[in-house]
Amino acid sequence: MPEIDPTEHEIAELGPKIKDIDDEQELEEMLALEKGGEGRAPVVTLIEDRLEKVGGEDEDVDPSEADLAGMTVADVANMIRDVEDVEVLRDILEREKAGKDRKGAKSQIEKKINNLEEDDGEETEVEYVPPEEKYPDLDHPTADKQYVEGTVDGEYRDMWVYCETQRGELIDVSREMLGKASELMDGYNDDYDADEDIVAVLIGDGVGDLTEECLAYGADRVVYHEDPRLGRFRHKPYTEIFCHMCRDWDVEWRDYHEPRYTVFPATNNGRDLSALVQGELDSGLASDCSGLYIEDADISNPAKTGTPGENKTFEKILHMKRPDFSGFEYSTILC
Structure with a gap:
């Protein structure tokens, strides 16, 4: 009996579990169980693919x-990966x-040959050319934004949480996000010896009555804008109000350019608003996150480091884990 019975798991759960199994016999038993049960085609394909991969690992060509x-073509590419002899x-x-x-x-094959021949020659330093110079005929809207240019070395603080409401009440996910934000920022303040806050954002009609509830669920501050015309979600005014609050609002305690982090619920309205706000703020964005954590990250992308081949450590990076390919794989977005 295999350790994992595929008939007891959903398809999305099996992907991460199966990729760590290297025992052909166990995979064969799992395949037999699935075929003898519901016989779900995606699961059968998943197990057969893993069987083929495990079986192929033992073949020395x-x-x-x-x-x-x-x-x-893929087999050829994999075969020549470790070949270092140009004549072969x-x-x-x-x-x-x-x-x-x-x-x-x-x-x-030609690419592999060229790479080996280049390695045998003299190393030449790669000159970094900014995209606007390398591709002068293309538009570069971000580079033209004066605000972005003016805040390259700007100060960022706090985590802002958009708290969505329905019929005058906080929806459940808003309460959950405040709890998660509290967990993240408690760890952040401990790790970096900081004192940054969680700012809950309320927009709508009569939302001022919800400030105490936001504080009870973990917010350190609550900012809100209420207007009878905002009783239903509207893209343009909600975006303009949110961006004004976190970027242009002149209040004593907001002594920074923009929030360090902003989080939104993965609801229909939350998705729409997050894309519009982050586009306006020129910030990173990841949707459908299943895990969040904050830590330093080593990054070598020249778009971030400024120099090809240079490795640079960035501090206080929000890592956003999200599923890909129906949950079979996961990506971590850094911001």
Whole structure:
């Protein structure tokens, strides 16, 4: 009996579990259980793919003798990954040309040959060219925004939480977000010896009555804008009000350019508002997050470091974990 019975799990749960199984017999037993049960096609395919991958890991293919006709382009690319002999690669290339002559396979082999030959030559320093200079014919709207240019070295503080309401009440996810924000900022203040706040944001009709509830659920401050015309969610005014509050509002305690972090509920209205607000603030955005945490991150992207090949540590990065491919994989977005 396998450790994991696929018939007892949803499809989205099986992806992360199956990818760590390397025992062919266990996978065969899981496949038999699924076929003997509901026989869900996606689950059967998932297990069969893992079986094929595990089985293929034990096969050592000699690149100089491999039968290219029986291999896919992906198989060829994987086979030559560890080949460091240019002559062997040239032989594979000639055999591919004489056989199926696939453009994709030839491209992979030629690229590998070029990389090896370049490594044997003198290293040349790569000169970084800003995108606006490299592609002068393209529009670069962000570079043209005076506000963005003016806040490159600006100060950022606090976590702002948009608290959505319905019929004069906080919706459940708003309360949950305040609790999560409290957990995140407590850890943040401890780790970085800081004293930053959670700011709850309320927009709507009669929302001033909800301030005490927001404070009870973890907010340190509550800002709100109420107007009878805002009883129903409206894209333009909600966006303008939110951005004005967190960027242009002249109050004594808001002595920074923008909030360090902003979070929104993954509701229909929350998704719409978050995209509009973050676009206006030129900030990063990730949706459908299943996990949030704050820590430092080493980043080598030249768009962030300013220099290709340079590794730089950025502090106080919000890591946003979200599912991809129906939950079979996860990505972590950094902001």
